[in-house]
Amino acid sequence: MAPTFSADDIDEFVKFLVDRVGGGDGLEVLRRMEENRYRPSKKLMDYVASVIKNNPEYTLLDEQQVAFDAVMTAARRGVHDRQKQIIIIKGGPGTGKSVLAVNLVASLLSNHYSTHYVTGSKAFTETLRKIIDSRGQELFTYTNGCVDAQADSVDVLVTDEAHRIRDVSSNRFTPANKKSGLKQLEELIAAARVLVFLIDDHQIARPDEIGSAAYIREYAEKYKCTVHEFELEAPFRCNGSDAFVRLFFVSRFANRRHRTRGARGGPIVRLNIDKLHAA
Numbered sequence: 001m002a003p004t005f006s007a008d009d010i011d012e013f014v015k016f017l018v019d020r021v022g023g024g025d026g027l028e029v030l031r032r033m034e035e036n037r038y039r040p041s042k043k044l045m046d047y048v049a050s051v052i053k054n055n056p057e058y059t060l061l062d063e064q065q066v067a068f069d070a071v072m073t074a075a076r077r078g079v080h081d082r083q084k085q086i087i088i089i090k091g092g093p094g095t096g097k098s099v100l101a102v103n104l105v106a107s108l109l110s111n112h113y114s115t116h117y118v119t120g121s122k123a124f125t126e127t128l129r130k131i132i133d134s135r136g137q138e139l140f141t142y143t144n145g146c147v148d149a150q151a152d153s154v155d156v157l158v159t160d161e162a163h164r165i166r167d168v169s170s171n172r173f174t175p176a177n178k179k180s181g182l183k184q185l186e187e188l189i190a191a192a193r194v195l196v197f198l199i200d201d202h203q204i205a206r207p208d209e210i211g212s213a214a215y216i217r218e219y220a221e222k223y224k225c226t227v228h229e230f231e232l233e234a235p236f237r238c239n240g241s242d243a244f245v246r247l248f249f250v251s252r253f254a255n256r257r258h259r260t261r262g263a264r265g266g267p268i269v270r271l272n273i274d275k276l277h278a279a
Contacts, residue, residue, distance in 0.1 A: 003016065059099075060096070060099060060100065060103055061096060063096075063232070063233070064095075064096045064099060064100050064103075064232070067089065067100060067230050067232060068100055068103055068104065068107075070230060071087055071089065071100075071104060071196060071228075071230065072104065072107060072108075074087055074194075074228050075087065075104070075108065075113075075156055075194050075196065076111070076113075078156075078193065078194040078226075079113060079155045079156065079193050079194055081193075081226075083224065083225065083226050084189065084192075084193060084194070084195070084223065084224075084225040084226070085193070085194045085195070085225065085226050085228065086189075086194075086195045086197065086216065086220045086225045086226070086227045086228070087194070087195070087196045087197070087227075087228045087229075087230070088162075088197050088199060088213050088216055088217075088227060088228070088229045088230070089196065089197065089198045089199070089229075089230045089231070089232065090199055090200070090201065090213055090229070090230070090231045090232070091198070091199075091200060091231065091232030091233070092200055092202065092203075092232075093200065093203070095232035095233065096232065097160065097161075097198040097199075097200070097232065098160050098161075098198070100198065100232070101117065101158050101160040101196070101198050102117070102128070104156075104158050104196060105117045105139075105158050108155070108156050108158075109139075113155040113156050114153075114154050114155040114156070115139070115154065115155060115156045115157075115158065116139050116140075116141065116154050116156075116157050116158070116192075117139060117140045117141075117158050117160065118140075118141050118142060118143050118145060118146070118157060118158070118159050118160070118188070119142065119143065119159065119160040119161050119164070120142065120143050120161050120164025120165065120166075120205075120209065121160070121161050121164065122142070125140055125141070125142060128140045143159065143162075143164065143165050143166065143169070143184055143188065144166070144169035144184060146169075146187040146188050146190070146191040147169050147170075147178065147179075147180050147187055148178075148180070149187070149190070149191040150191075151190050151191070152190075152191070152192065152193055153191055153192075154191050154192040154193070155192065155193055155194065156192060156193070156194045156195075156196065157188060157191055157192035157194070157195045157196070158196045158198075159188060159195065159196065159197045159198065160198050161198065161199070161200075162197035162198060162199040162211045162216065163199050163200055163201065163203055163204060163209060163211040163212060164205060164206075164209045164211055165184055165185055165188075165209065165210060165211030165215075166184050166208050166209060166210065167183060167184065167208065167210055168182075168183060168184055169184045169187060183219070185211070185215065185216065185219050186219060186223075189219060189220075189223055189225065195225075197211075197213075197216055199211060199212070199213055199216070201213055201214075213229070
């Protein structure tokens with residue numbers, strides 16, 4: 001285990017560094033440190049996952065669980081696929097997109113996949129950060145937070161409220177050296193192996209928010225990503241019968257075949273929810 005040094009231990013810290021990297025390879029060690037891919041520690045991932053899973057506000061309902069299982073399967077496979085995977089989950093208000101997103105983050109982290117949650121909503125992001133506390137705050141950020149991210153530095157990037165994606169991350173106050181020259185969506189795609197976008201095509205909060213399923217598909221094709229699409233249907237009740245709601249939704253969702261769109265020359269695959277759910 002590495003020792004801990006405080007501000008009063010400068011001499012000891014210098015000696016520690018000289019003993020270990022003072023043999024002429026210090027610059028090479030520094031280069032490796034600078035270029036090393038950042039990954040949150042397993043302890044941190046386990047902590048964040050446990051906080052979310054133990055919060056009753058984030059419990060999945062039956063209809064959300066079906067989509068969750070299918071997306072988890074696609075995401076786990078996609079991390080090890082040579083081709084980037086994009087998963088689009090469409091749903092209107094009240095269909096549980098954010099609850100689904102948070103549960104995906106928790107489960108992926110508990111399986112030690114480097115996973116980040118991004119959104120255009122400051123209120124929800126700050127709420128999650130308060131729940132997690134300072135130890136895991138860097139895992140929850142905004143859609144403009146990947147400007148300087150290393151390519152493929154994240155296994156899975158979960159983007160909630162993807163309809164709030166903007167054209168670019170920079171604004172008139174952004175220094176020239178901080179501008180990536182890419183669209184905001186391109187920055188997100190570059191940062192991760194698997195990307196999950198939860199989106200409502202009929203919801204726009206501000207005029208400069210341009211995210212849509214069609215927009216994501218366009219850039220997925222540009223970067224030769226495989227796209228999986230799912231849709232959440234608004235929950236409803238029939239004379240207060242939860243059993244009827246579950247029966248209707250599962251029968252509609254489980255029998256639906258989801259088309260997976262490949263890029264030009266890429267694979268065209270059809271996914272069946274029954275097979276994914278059983279995998």
